[in-house]
Amino acid sequence: MQEYEKTTAKRTFPISRNMGNANGLIHFKEALWGLVLAIVLSSIDQNIVSTALPHIAQVLGGLPQISWVVTAFLLSSTVSMPIYGKLSDMHGRRSMFMISISIFLLASALCGLATSMNQLIAFRAMQGLGAGGLSTLSQSAIGDLVGPRERGRYQGLFSGAAAVCTVTGPLLGGMLITVASWRWIFFASLPVGLISLVLIVLFLPAPAVRRAHRIDYVGMLLLIVSVCAAMLFLNGVGGQLAGAILNPWITALIAICFSAAFLLWERRATEPIITVGLFRNRTFAVAVAAAGMMTFAMQAAMVFLPLYFQLVLGKTPAESGLMLVPQIVGMIVSSTYGGRLSSASGNFKSFFLLGVGLEATALALLGVSSLVGAGVVPFLSALAVLGLGTGLGMPNAIVLVQNSVAPEKLGMATGSMSFVRSLSGAIGVALSGFVMRLMLESGHTSSAFIRFFHDETGNTVISGTGSQTVDALRLAIAASFVLGGVMMVAAFATATRVSALEAP
Template sequence: MTTGKQNTVAAAPQDGAGQPDRREIRAVILGLMIVLGLGAIDQSIVATALPRIVSDLGGITHLSWVVSAYVLASTSTMPLYGKLSDQYGRKPLIYVAILIFLLGSVLSGAAQSLLQLIIFRAIQGIGAGGLLPLAQIIIGDLVPPAQRGRSQGSIAAVFAVCSVIGPVLGGVITDLLSWHWIFYVNLPVGAVALVMIGRALKRPHQSHSRRIDYLGAALLTISTTSFLLVLALGGSEWPWNSPNIIGLVALALVAGIFFVFHVRREPEPVLPLDLFNNRTFVIASVVMALAFMGMLGASLFFPLFFQVVMGVSAAHSGFLTGPLMIGVVISSMVNGRVLLPRSGRYKPAQVFGLTLATIAFAVLSWGAATSQGFVVIEPAVFALGLGLGLVMPNMTIAVQNALPFTHRGVGTATLAFFRSLGGLIGVTGSGAILARQVSGMNLPPLTEGNVGALANVSPETQAAALVVYRRAVATTFTAGTIIVLLALIVLFFLPEVPLRTHHGEHKDQPGKR
């Protein structure tokens, strides 16, 4: 480590004299929760308005790109925000992220065609890519690891609550005003967040380098985006063996190889490879990717399962999915306020959480395959949320606790990137499983938006479709069980690094071995 970097660690707000008071911490976290609410609620609120958007703009065959463009842009930019915040400070970067998000919101609300909306949603996603990582990084700067559980639990709670109220809010705004206002409503909320963060976040950041690795950033973005496009388009827009998919895979590999060669020679790379020498970071990234791969891959079909297999209405299916998020909120808050402060250890709660999630997935798989009722399904959904709510906050704390200050930003953002990447792989994989199960059965292709298609077929076909879709959803739950079990196995190799009670560095960090 160079002398300049060492001075940065010493000069950063880590010493006891420079500790922020509780009032400052509360004000910053409140502003960050508003910022997180912007990004968290956007996906669900937009999904609700998609039918109205199609009726106004047309282009139903490319409608999914309204969501996909946002997800791809936000996921691919996460590591960049982390590294740039290490170089230039957290406050300028979160300003940039919010302003880009709001710019994309204004443009999306003014879109006059579906192509314009897709492009503007990508711009919005570029801003959204910095919201979650930077919020976690700023909390990591202000609060020592041993005291960080409550703050990180609040982040999980914000995401869970927003995922529940988003569809309701989207429907209300679309009905009372128009779909344009689901984007415009971000403006006053974003303005409040900017003002609150500007007033509350006053901690100085001593940047250690002003050098920007433009080539590394370009190669990383090209490789990541190409791989994400393969996940988004493969098997749906283009066959897996099509020249387009093969070309994207080749581009992702070539750009990735060049990126690795480049960062080995670059003195200040956009993604330092020595991050992957840290055992805690590597294991945490694998566990987070697997956990969210299983969760998003299976939970994607909860509404379909409730509406088609269990026979409830679309409105009621939303309430039946609610226990998942309620479980996440409860476990996140209990972990942050009780378990972590009392034990000072992050690993036991995660082991218990993934064990509980594995059992819950297994019960869901059995319940779906054997036609069990809500008395079995709903407690399993709730238990799944309880288990997974113990993983994300603790894992972020584990990584921030094990990394040096100069890598905290890029490490936290890259962990969020692997989490999102795992979720995308899970969604793609579960969709492929469902498609394979129903292929060749001459059944109407069902999605959450057209579950009523079965009403137009014969009773015999309806009965056959019910059996096929029940088995298909049970298979996705089985896949989720296996994936989360793998995450649990990997988790046992995670080092238990003692949590720091201050912002100083460990003299000896076992997580690096």
């Protein structure tokens, strides 16, 4: 890749010849802030909305539909990720950012104005179409703005920003509901998004080189149908969409058929959304597979952790939220300093392996602690280790993927990775719910608890649990930790097969 050098007061940044203006110079810091705010916009929305959903459902009178608010967003954001990646390779990151953020902000305003759950579901689906581009385009744009050696530093910065949002999102959501209205949950994102949009439009450079292109409309249609069917199947099997419109096994058949058709079509398409040939690149294929396994493991293990804290350890919702602080602190520290160290050494593979190894160790500790009924301290220690591993693992996985492909395929590669991670996370949640429910039913747990478990879809919460029910819940959630730990070990074994790249 031919590069220019941009000198600032403190650092020198390599700039791609395809990305600069006439003299190759860009406003790096301003563009970077725009990208960080886009990450913040995406991350804080997910955390702030999840906190407010039960209250919103009560106000709008749609408790049985609460899962569809999440599922509609997840469906549209997942399917749009590789599409944004491909289109950004064609049209440039800036133009696709303008579309992505504009859709997200319009949908956010409409969500805040919704008067029924059906409207909210529709607007959240629209919001997901915008959100699918936020993280994918931010990560791709960093790959354009800096050279391969510097990417770990800035991908770590993105992970740190997302970690901060994990803490502040629920707190901000609760505060807005208390002092204002749930509608401000959505309105609050408007100023952040507008600032991000202005910074990106003004300071993120458009590609200097443009080429003729053909949009793969058939591939888009096949991908949309296959992913929607797959997500509906996973949610249906996971117990989150009881009474879905289609039988889960019919949606599974549709997903398989359309996925096969999509792969066959992408082999012959002139400009495919996902180039199947990318997976012949060893580093790309292994890093994407490992990242998918990592996301699967994290979602499978962590989705019921607050439930464990509240029902097994007897913590209040506020206390259970504070128990996640060690994980967030560990993630901020490792993503910030780990990114600098990996960029300085250029040895991204070693930091990637260290991160995955720490995550596997932490999930094993969570599984053991829950199986033996340990107290708070072992959980806090395990979460701190998990945060350290997360801050090292995923940013370096992204760097390995980006450094393994040509610059003109950077968006497609990043979008493909985001797509695999999102779909893997959905599989992890569904399978974790299935394993947990299987454990509860095999233990002959009282029907009262089963009703509580299904409360995640909006049914009435029961107030009391007996000791047998608590023990059954402890073992059931421990099974989800074990499932996550096993998958993370598999991710580590896969990660060892990543081809080492020479430091640029």
